[in-house]
Every structure is written in C-alpha cells, then in structure tokens.
Amino acid sequence: MYKSILLFCGLVFIFFTCKTEKKDIKLVTDSSSNELNFDHDPHSFSKPEISSIKHLHLIANIDFPARKIVAKARYTLNPGFGKELILDTRGLEIKSVDLLNESSTINTKFKFGESDSILGKALVIDLNPAFPTVEINYNTTDDAAALMWIDKEQTDSKKFPYLFTQSQSIYARTWIPVPDGPGMRFTYSAEINVPKGMMAAMSANNTQNMNPTGNYKFEMNFPIPAYLLALAVGEFSFLPIGDHTGVYASPSLIEKAKNEFEDLEKMLLTAENLYGKYPWGRYDVLVLPPSFPFGGMENPMLTFVTPSVIAGDRSLTSLLAHELAHSWSGNLITNSTWNDFWINEGFTTYFESRIMESLYGKEYADMLSILGYQDLQKTVRSSDSLDPLTKLHMDLEGQDPELSLGDIAYEKGKLFLRMLEEHYGREKFDSFLKAYFDKFKFQSMNASKFEKFLTENLIHNDTKMLDAIKVWIHTPGLPEFKPSYTYAKFNNVETQVNQFLKSKKTSEIDAKNYSTHEWLHLIRTLPQDSQKFIVKTLDNAFQLSNSGNAEIQCAWLEYVIKNGDAKQYYKNIEAFLCEKGRRKFLITLYTALTEQGQIKIAEIIFQKAKKSYHPISIESIEELLAKS
Ligand code: BES
Ligand code: ZN
Numbered sequence: 001m002y003k004s005i006l007l008f009c010g011l012v013f014i015f016f017t018c019k020t021e022k023k024d025i026k027l028v029t030d031s032s033s034n035e036l037n038f039d040h041d042p043h044s045f046s047k048p049e050i051s052s053i054k055h056l057h058l059i060a061n062i063d064f065p066a067r068k069i070v071a072k073a074r075y076t077l078n079p080g081f082g083k084e085l086i087l088d089t090r091g092l093e094i095k096s097v098d099l100l101n102e103s104s105t106i107n108t109k110f111k112f113g114e115s116d117s118i119l120g121k122a123l124v125i126d127l128n129p130a131f132p133t134v135e136i137n138y139n140t141t142d143d144a145a146a147l148m149w150i151d152k153e154q155t156d157s158k159k160f161p162y163l164f165t166q167s168q169s170i171y172a173r174t175w176i177p178v179p180d181g182p183g184m185r186f187t188y189s190a191e192i193n194v195p196k197g198m199m200a201a202m203s204a205n206n207t208q209n210m211n212p213t214g215n216y217k218f219e220m221n222f223p224i225p226a227y228l229l230a231l232a233v234g235e236f237s238f239l240p241i242g243d244h245t246g247v248y249a250s251p252s253l254i255e256k257a258k259n260e261f262e263d264l265e266k267m268l269l270t271a272e273n274l275y276g277k278y279p280w281g282r283y284d285v286l287v288l289p290p291s292f293p294f295g296g297m298e299n300p301m302l303t304f305v306t307p308s309v310i311a312g313d314r315s316l317t318s319l320l321a322h323e324l325a326h327s328w329s330g331n332l333i334t335n336s337t338w339n340d341f342w343i344n345e346g347f348t349t350y351f352e353s354r355i356m357e358s359l360y361g362k363e364y365a366d367m368l369s370i371l372g373y374q375d376l377q378k379t380v381r382s383s384d385s386l387d388p389l390t391k392l393h394m395d396l397e398g399q400d401p402e403l404s405l406g407d408i409a410y411e412k413g414k415l416f417l418r419m420l421e422e423h424y425g426r427e428k429f430d431s432f433l434k435a436y437f438d439k440f441k442f443q444s445m446n447a448s449k450f451e452k453f454l455t456e457n458l459i460h461n462d463t464k465m466l467d468a469i470k471v472w473i474h475t476p477g478l479p480e481f482k483p484s485y486t487y488a489k490f491n492n493v494e495t496q497v498n499q500f501l502k503s504k505k506t507s508e509i510d511a512k513n514y515s516t517h518e519w520l521h522l523i524r525t526l527p528q529d530s531q532k533f534i535v536k537t538l539d540n541a542f543q544l545s546n547s548g549n550a551e552i553q554c555a556w557l558e559y560v561i562k563n564g565d566a567k568q569y570y571k572n573i574e575a576f577l578c579e580k581g582r583r584k585f586l587i588t589l590y591t592a593l594t595e596q597g598q599i600k601i602a603e604i605i606f607q608k609a610k611k612s613y614h615p616i617s618i619e620s621i622e623e624l625l626a627k628s
Contacts (some may be wrong), residue, residue: 015022034115038445039336041171042397044088044181045114045122051081052178058070058190062200062233064161067149069140073176074100075186077132083135085127086113088180088226090120090144099131105133118169118400124179136177142316146171148291154612155235155289156252158196162234164288164304166616169338169401170298172226182344183336183444185223191537192216194233201248201286203230208238208246217387220300222280223442225334230299232286241265244278249287253307257287260310263317263359267324270358273352274430275328275437283324291581293614295319298326298348306551306582315516316551318356319370325351328437336444338401342392343445344474346413351416366485367517369414374524380478390476392416393447416472419481424458425463432458447473490521497525504533506541520546523555529563545572554585561592566601576610583617590621594628600628 038048053075060071077085089112095109113122125134140147150162165175173180194199196214204218240246240257243267247338249257264285272278285303287310296319297304303323329347336343349372357365383390390408421429436453444558451469459465471479499508509522523544529535539545544556557576560569577589595603606621613621 036147036564038183039444041181041183041337043119043338043401044179044184044185045389046088046179046181047084047086048179048184049180050083051085052077052078052184053085053186054531056176056178056186056188056193058176058188060190061193062163062195063164064149064195065148069144069147069175070231071138071140071176073136073138075134075136077127077134079132080128081127082131083127086179087123087125087177088170089123090145090171090174091141092123092174092177093139093141094123094177095137095139096577097125097137098135100133100135101129101131103266105135105163107136113590120173134297136341136581138177139279140175144174146174148289148614150234150289150291155354156250157235160195160235162232162233162289164234164292165230166293166297166304166614167229168227170227171616172229174249176226176229178226178229180226181337182195182225182227182334185225185334185442185444187223188218188229190216190218190231192218192231192233197235198233199236199248200231200233201236201302202232203228203302205281206248206284206302208240224300226329227296228300228331230302230304231358232288232304234289236286239387241372244282246284247287248302249307250289253287253310256310256312256359258283260312260314261285261317261320262314264320264324266359267317267321267355270355271321271324271328271351273353276433278327279332279441280327285320285323288581289581290579291612291614293581293583293617295582295584296323298323298330300327300331301338302441303581308582308585309579311516311549311551313549315549318352321355321359322348322352332437333440333443333445335394336446336449339396340392340446341392341394341401341446342409342413342416342449345409346392346411346416349410349414350417361467363486363489364515364517366487367489367515367521369418369483370485370487370490370497370518371517371524372407372411372414373485376407376415376478379407379411383476385477387476390478392473412472412478415478415481415483418483419472419479420454420458421485428458489515489518493518493521494525497522501527501534504537506537509538509541511542516549519549519552520555523552523559526559529565532563535560535563535565543601544567550580550582550585554580554588558588558592561589561596564596566593566596566598570601574605574608577605582612583614586613586617586621587624590624594624599625599628 002487055076057074058071060069063070067181077101097108098105099108109126111124113124113627115121117326148164152158152161155162170180172178190202194214199210200216202218205222236248236250237254238246238248239254241261245268247257247261268278268283280301282301285305287307290307292306295306309319325348329351335341353369354363356368380390392413396403484512496509526534547553553576557573590602602625610618
C-alpha cells in the first residue's frame, strides 16, 4: 500500500515536474539567447540569458614579488550566445580581449559597464557569432579582496611565501573575470605556474606531490559556480587518510592534521550512507595559514580549513562534517542567488548534525545542536520582530550579500528541516532528502522550487503544514517549535555551575571529561561577575585564557571582556587577536571590546594585528571599529 502510494505520488510528481521544467526553459526563438532560465541575481552584472559560459580555462602566473596574478582566461561559450558577454570584475586590470575559433584569432572591443562599490564593474565584451571562444588577458591588483598574500617571513618554515583565495560570496570577480553568481555554473581547467619548490592546489583534481617545474595542471569536470573557484600556493605536503580522503598542510602541521582528521574517511562513508553517493571523486582537506578568514570553505574536492580546528583532541571536527556535507548541499545543489543562502547553509547544518550523530551518538550531536539553537534564539530575541533579515528567504537587492550571514540561514534553516524530520519521522524525511539530492544535482535551487518539491513529495495536501512552511520560509522570527534534543549533559553542567557559584570552589566542576561543548555551555551559563571572583577562580583552576582550544579560548576571553576585565587579560587578548585570523573570532572579541568602551585597546591591537589578517577580515573589522 505504502509503495503504491509512493509510486502514485512519484508519477504525479514526474508529470508536474516535466510540465514545469518546460515552463522553466525559455523557448529558443532567437539565436542570440541561451535556452536556460536564470533567477535575477542582485549581486551579479552578468546576463547569462544573453551569453553564458560552458568552460573556463585559466592560465596563470603567480608573481609573488609583485603580489599579482598575471593570467589569461579562456572561455568556451554555450551555443546560441548573443551579441555580448557580460562578466563581473572588481579591481582587475584588463589588458586585451580576443575572440577565437578553430582557425583564427581576432581582437575585440570591450568596455566597463555598470559599476558599484560592492559589486565591482561589469565587463562588457563584444562577441562575433563565428567565434565561440573568448580570451581575456588580465592581471589582479592590490584591490583583490579574495587574495591573501603572505610573505615567507610570516610562514612556519620561513622558506616560501603563500597565496590563497577566498571566493565566496562575491570575491571570485576580484581574481578572475567571471559570471559571479551562484546560479551560473561552468566547468574549468587551469595551468598554474608557481615558483620552483612550491606546491599548488585547487578546487579540482589535485596532484599529491610537489612538481619541481612549478607547473601545475587542474581539471574540474563538473559544472560549478564561480564562488567555488579556489587556489592555494605555498609550502605544503599531502598525507592520505583513507582511500578517498587525505590532508594537505605545511610540513610542521601535517602529522598533527592527519591525526586530528583521522575520522575523515568514516565521515565520508557516513554521509554517503545518509544521502547518496559522494559525487566528486576525492575529498581532501587543506589546512591554511591562520589568516584564513573562515572556519572552513567547501571548495569542491578540496575543503579549505583554519588551522585553529586542530585542537589536538579531535573536538572541533564537526567543522569537517559541515564542509563535507556541502559537497551535497551547496556544491551539488546550490542556492540560485544569495537570497536563498539557507538552501546552502541550513541544509548543510542539518546534514552536519546527522553525520555527527551517526558517528558519535545522539548525546554528542545534540550538544552541538543546542549551542546552535541557543545562538539562534539569542539572534531572534535581539532583533526586531519584523526584521526581514530573520527570514529564511531574503531580498538582498542593493545590499551586501554577506548581510545574509549569521545564525538565521544556518540555524533557522536547520531547525526548519528538523521540524519536518520530527513531524514526518526520520525514515520518511531521509528518503525525501535523498530524492532531493538526486533529482536536483548540479542545479540551482530557490525557496519556491524547494517548496514545490516539498509539497509534492512530503506534505501533499496537509493545509496546516503548507501554511506552516510559508511562515518558516517567508516570515521573520521563529515559529513555535521545540526540538527534541537531549539536555542531560548540559543540565549536569548547569548543576555544577550553580554549586560552584554557591561554594566558590572549583572542585564542584568535574571537568575531567568535559567536551568542548560542555565548556562552551559552562561559559554561557555563567552570570555577570559582580563579585569579581568567577573569572579569577575559574582561570586559575582551568587556564581557560590560555586554552589550546580556540573556540573555548574565544568564548572565555569574550566573557572576560564583558565582565570588565579586558585590561587584566590584555596580553591574552592581544596574543589571541594577533595569532588567530578567523573572522568569527575577531568579530566576537572586537565587538566585546567596543561594547565595553575599550575602543582604544581594540584599535591598538587592530593596528598591530592587521598585517596578518585577510582583506575580508580587515574590511569587517574596519567597519566594526568605524561604527563604534
Ligand atoms: N561556506 C561557508 C563559509 C562562508 C560563508 C564563506 C559565507 C563566505 C561567505 C562555510 O561552509 C561555513 O559555513 N563555515 C563556517 C564553519 C561551519 C562549521 C559553521 C565558518 O567558517 O565559521
Ligand atoms: Zn557552510
């Protein structure tokens, strides 16, 4: 019976989707247009409905002394291209543009069109129907926000300089002219020339060994959006973890990294068990220098991670589960514009939690989930009840796409899926998700497309739930729903904190077996230190201000600052802010400092630390300090 209902629904579904797919595809009546229909992307000047690219071949020389990438980008256009090709650029120097076919090359006209301080400039190239390939000679400039150039003196071994890119959300355009919207996909290949003795890696098929000539070739044969283009050049080596997984890191970190990421292959198999075969071939991780502005970045085949994930006890590896999950939610099915960032991050945060639960049990995974849920409640509580930024589906026209960051896309998105899971049961919800990942692979997704699939395959005509999902996706705030997480471990922490507050004895806190999450919960549970004994007593007992675990240390230093102890702990705060480049940590501590009126301290530290921060982090901290 159940199977025949499914079969019936499947047939109804196929019937409807075939119909809508016809509607989605623009009929090609004019040879100057492409056949695919793209959502309007408020963060890209590119007009893929006029001309879009099928493949990018990048030939680049990495000029460390001049801190420049000097490159030739060759694009194969999709058939049916129009009179012009419009690409996104920001701070690029375009030297010339040629058109190519099998037998000849001609020079073509180009100009800069629309421009905007956040979006950069449209590069408008005249096309000719007889020439399906476009070649741009260009170089990057000092304004390339995606690029982090590190002098050799600033690296571990001090032998070689380092370069890495960060393209999400709209920084690919600062190092390659591209259609830079998440809804526009293309395959790519690259030839990268680097100084002899250095290694290069990309979000593509990578070599595991250093090539003494300094010439590296890459291929990404699946279509990806520009924000997943990534390159790193430096001194790093490779160690395998399992048959399909491995790690790249600097020689001084490689052994530690391999040890920390020991479960990577298991994670991959667990993820495959949940939602279908890993589609990209290999899954490797590259540990970047500390200035990497994020925890992790899901560059296909090669996740980039912060070195601060290496805590020595494998306690922060949910970050790997998160980036790995993006191989499905994000890289395989991608938000069509940044308005639906939750389609990437909400699904991934849910998926991450399922991987953690399968590998380490419900109690462990639930602790992580509760911390995220607390963050979400705090964000919603502190925002206006009508704040449009607390909606899942947003309208970011005219605004920086990174406004969409924060807990909403991640945690409200995850909670929405958790609500569906609890309502329909895990088995049914998992087969729904598996079907979703299979059906829409290598496609773009937006809120209405997802709602439609959800309605046809899970909700059907349950009007109450149909109304509820509209509220979840399209209204601000947090609908009434309490996830069934297990609170036992955190309740235990709270009891111990209460006893400690009463007796002032740290022996009340039985921290021997505390996980990172219990520590974080403990810090969150502490009251304002009106009697000025908490900070001193706990720090003396547990050395939290020197914790080797960056998450714990950051949360603790934030607590210390918020309790007015910034001056006493100045050395620790300064050392942390000079050594760590992850933007989340920087924003947390600089915000705490400015909110406590310690603007001078914040500015002094920033001036000292700035040279070791990524341009993306510098931009955020400068904005933060300017506002205070
Ligand atoms: N894709 C994001 C990082 C990102 C988001 C870069 C938006 C630029 C703009 C990545 O998957 C991510 O979410 N990283 C988190 C870690 C994760 C465990 C929540 C981070 O960096 O903090
Ligand atoms: Zn993510």
